[in-house]
Amino acid sequence: MKNTFIGSPVERREDLRFVRGRGQYVDDLEPDGLLYAVILRSAVAHGRIRSIDASAALRIAGVHAVITAQDMPDGPPIIAMRLQPMPEFKPFEQPVIAAGTVHYVGEPIAVVLPDTTAVGEDAHQRLARHNEPVPPVTDCASAARGDRLLFEAQGTNRSMTFTAACGDTDAAFAEAPYVRREKFRVQRHYGLTLEPRGVLAQWDAAKGRLTVSGAAKVPFFNRRILAKQIGLPENAIDMVENDVGGGFGARGEFYPEDFLIPFAARHVGRPVKWIEDRRENLMAMNHAREAEVDVEIACRRDGMILGLRGHADVDMGAYMRTNGAVGARNIAQFMSGPYAIPNIRITSSLWMTNKTPVGTYRGPGRFETDFFRERLFDMVAGDLGIDRVEFRRRNLIPASAMPYPFATITPFESKDEIDSGDYQVTLDRCLAEFGWAEKAKLQGRLIDGRYHGLAVGCFIEGGAAGPKETARLEINADGSVSVFMGSSAVGQGVETVFAQIAADALEVPMDRIAGVFHGSTAYVSDGYGAYHSRSVVMGGSALLDAVKNLHEAIRGEAAKRWGCASAEIKITEDRIGGPDGRAATFATFASLSAEGIFLNKKHTYTCGAHAAHVTVDARIGQVEIVDYLTVVDCGRIINPMTVRGQVIGSLVQGLGGAMLEHLVYDDEGQLLTGSLADYLLPTASDFLNLRAIVTDMFPSPINPLGAKGAGEGGIISAGGIMANAVANALSAFGVEPRELPLTPPKIWEMVQKGIPGSGLWPAPERHREECDRPLNPSLPAPAGPRGRSGSAG
Amino acid sequence: MKLPAFEYACPATLAEAVALLAAGDGDAKLLAGGQSLVPMMAFRVASPALLVDLRKLAELRRIEITGEAVRLGAMTRWRDIEDDARLDTAHPLLKAAVAEVAHYQIRNRGTVGGSIAHADPAAEMPGIAVACDAEIAVAGPAGSRVIGASDFFIAPLTTALAADEIIVEIRLPAWPAARRWAFKEFARRRGDFALAGTALFYDVDARGKAFNAHVGAIGVGDRPQRLAAAEAAINGQTVDIATSERAGSAASAAVTPQSDIHASAAYRQALLGTLVERALQSACA
């Protein structure tokens, strides 16, 4: 039987429990003897803690203990970085609890251990803390001035500068007939998950075993970190991954609570559970995206890009988190996206500020760079009088150039290259399906009180981070096969997708795959988890290896039992045949198990294009989407239904980032967006008319499945697309968005500034003189002033 | 975000409820639908010592329509208003405003009295009350009194209610069939508090001229307000494009909104003007 589960829109197995409310998330676990943990967090952004007096709190009935840094005689352990763990970052890593100085509102300073969370919150109000607040650093500019330092001993607030370089930008810019320089900014927002975080720790003193539930994303890494911090061997710790209410890059990295709760469980000798509430989550889950860039592009008159150079300042928050450098680094290395830019020099500086520390959010650094780059492209195309689609076409990396190297990034030198893809094809498909040729005639037109704007852009999405993944297969007594994965579930449907892959490879019906067990450290010897859209490529490929090894193991075992050579054993589906008519089924080999691995050092690059048609009510700044199409090619598609779900879900997150979401701080470092009434997430009525087409034209040559990571493409283009669409709609007013989010008041203000006679009409910026006339005289002069730079819109 | 501890009482009569409030000595709060109060308690910005639950006071949950007024018992839920077909004609402006309140689940529990007592400057019901010259009947230890809407709302989350008074009823003057009206608000997302909004109506005389214009504004000040300047721009005029533009400008000039993280004062001002203008252009009978 040749299965075709791969490529089929198989309905998900995990749905059977989720739709019935039978999922098991960490807060659903309630072992006997449970105590809760309620974390007291700093209410000041920067200050010295002189003391915490827990005596009044401890007198409250139901409060069993209060833990502070004083309970850690060797000082609170420091959380080591998982990705790009360079020595320069070490001084900026976070202690699991504040000891002496706090650096952001939300930093843990004490852990109360009550019978119930409610009592714990009561106790907070009785904890007497004596702070000496210090004026905080609240943005990159003040961080750079350096008159106030987060870490005095370091003498700077800058933890690192990455440089991405190729070719010779000095020469390219010196010779270029056209350059344009702009500043752009993306706001702080984050991968808020609907289920807040939680940790349940259980310490079995008799066995010396620690069980931690609530793990997600990278349980094996986290176990390694925890083992070192808490002084236990790794194999004395089980990290259990339950059902997880979303990850998006934010959940699952090692946070302070991932040490504090296990520490508390050992401290009091009872199970301890901490469940984050939403107020905490807004100030304690990794923030992301806040970056500003000063970027310059050099072009030939025909629009071929000669060079790109610039500098990004990235706001890191108060500490370098386990994956905190990723976004900033990606901004430097991936600014070029799917475009062939021969000369690049981008630096990206990481600034520490007294705000929540920063980690990753889906498409880290890529959402930011696509906004910066695609905005710049539309501006440049306008200056040069070249059609915006044509401008992109001329500069897309040709398929013949694959594998195509990115600019090399230093330090922590890493080279990366694009594996496969023909970007003209995905762009063509997008334009055709969208109806670009017809719709483009609406560009900038006022119809029934609304201005119409269209935008198009191309993206690539990196996936499949290595170095390794592990899968294990085990035959059950009834001959079914259980699958154990080192991959983690974050809602992407691994229980179904891996069952599809396993069933196809084993050539058995899907119902012979008893289940897919994921994430927990008990399942495989070594797992690497879910991030950088790696699960299908890494986990799936490891699974194929496991199938091969399982077949080997069966042959070996059958040969032993039947006294023949393994080459004489034939496996057809779940039937095993030997010489002289010997026959058996999988059930005969119950409890046989085999592991497989996949090693990988290269990334896959999913590609595609977005096109959008919006209308804008210029008087109130309200934007509506008429049509938004995403075309994504992710190589081999395992489940077209789930991959489409990833694209749409990811796109709506991107639209949230483009239009709605913003973590706002005041000058005191207080987080002003402290609830979901102020941090605005997309709802069902916000973004209509979204379409996704997923194709499999460009398989990846770097893994046996030919698959590519597909979780992040939808989000990457959304900022640049919406900003360009709004700019094009409001071109009559010279509206040029340079920052996100595009809120109605911001759009309105830009329109006001562009209204002649409003007194706010700014003077055009200087370009190279040759470019003050449109280069293509047959095109009309663009409306309004061109070529403004600076941050004022 | 667990609630702080409190004593709880669930009286069976209005008199009992009043007595409990009075005995609470300023530290008791009424629990109606809970859709505004409970979140405040979850954030521990409200910590009353005693909650007095009004859910057993069935007499407070009713809609009575007479020749003089539409009388809404204080415990009337948004859902009750949505479900009452009589209000399509008896008070279409009220219905239109209620459709904008929060979300489906909130409307199944939230009450008219709760919203009025909570007095959020961007809330729809206080805006309707002020725009329509509603009367708010309250009961306290000293007896009953009636407070006009224009005197009721004082500042954000602050009303003329004494700590021991309970809203019993909101009375909206009867609604003539030929009245022109509109309700328009603009929020970041559906169901969010309005960045600005207007509830307005006017009557038309035999010559087609407007009179009795009432223009209410929400979200643009400390409390909902009627905009006399906008009303003056409408009264005596045919309500055409020019009139609506003048009224919009007058509305804009008449308000001094706050800036916050969601919108600047200038934006809110301009927004209100646009909404008033558009509301007039779309006003229907």
Added chain:
Amino acid sequence: MQVSFEVNGNNVSVDVEPRMTLADCLRHMLRLTGTHVGCEHGVCGACTILVDGMAVRACLMLAVQADGSEVITIEGLSNDDALTPLQVSFRRHHALQCGFCTPGMIVTAHALLSEEPDADADRIREVLSGNLCRCTGYISIIDAVLDARAAYKKPAP
């Protein structure tokens, strides 16, 4: 204090502090963990249940307010042997990924379709705008609810 109400057809009586929300009472005292808590301030809708037939936010109700009421949770809208029409439709349309918002979505959709089996896409979107989903982007959820309407239509007399 003692509170008595009906949950999914069963009478229960629990002793709660007045400050305990109905969401926490259902989850921790009655161990009906299908109702999820995502914000505790009445915005996300993950805690939606039916009280006396109407969809409400369980995090904004005190358990004591439920005295004498009929409460239905996602568990009461599910059975072991088969998926209900809404559940089938959610699965078919891939209207869930992490599953955390799903009980609230299904309870709300059930309430809506029970009252308005002809609800169109705009009405469904409007009603579900009070339920946040971070994974799906909503389109598949709206499609799933539209597709389930047939099961709620009353047969012609």
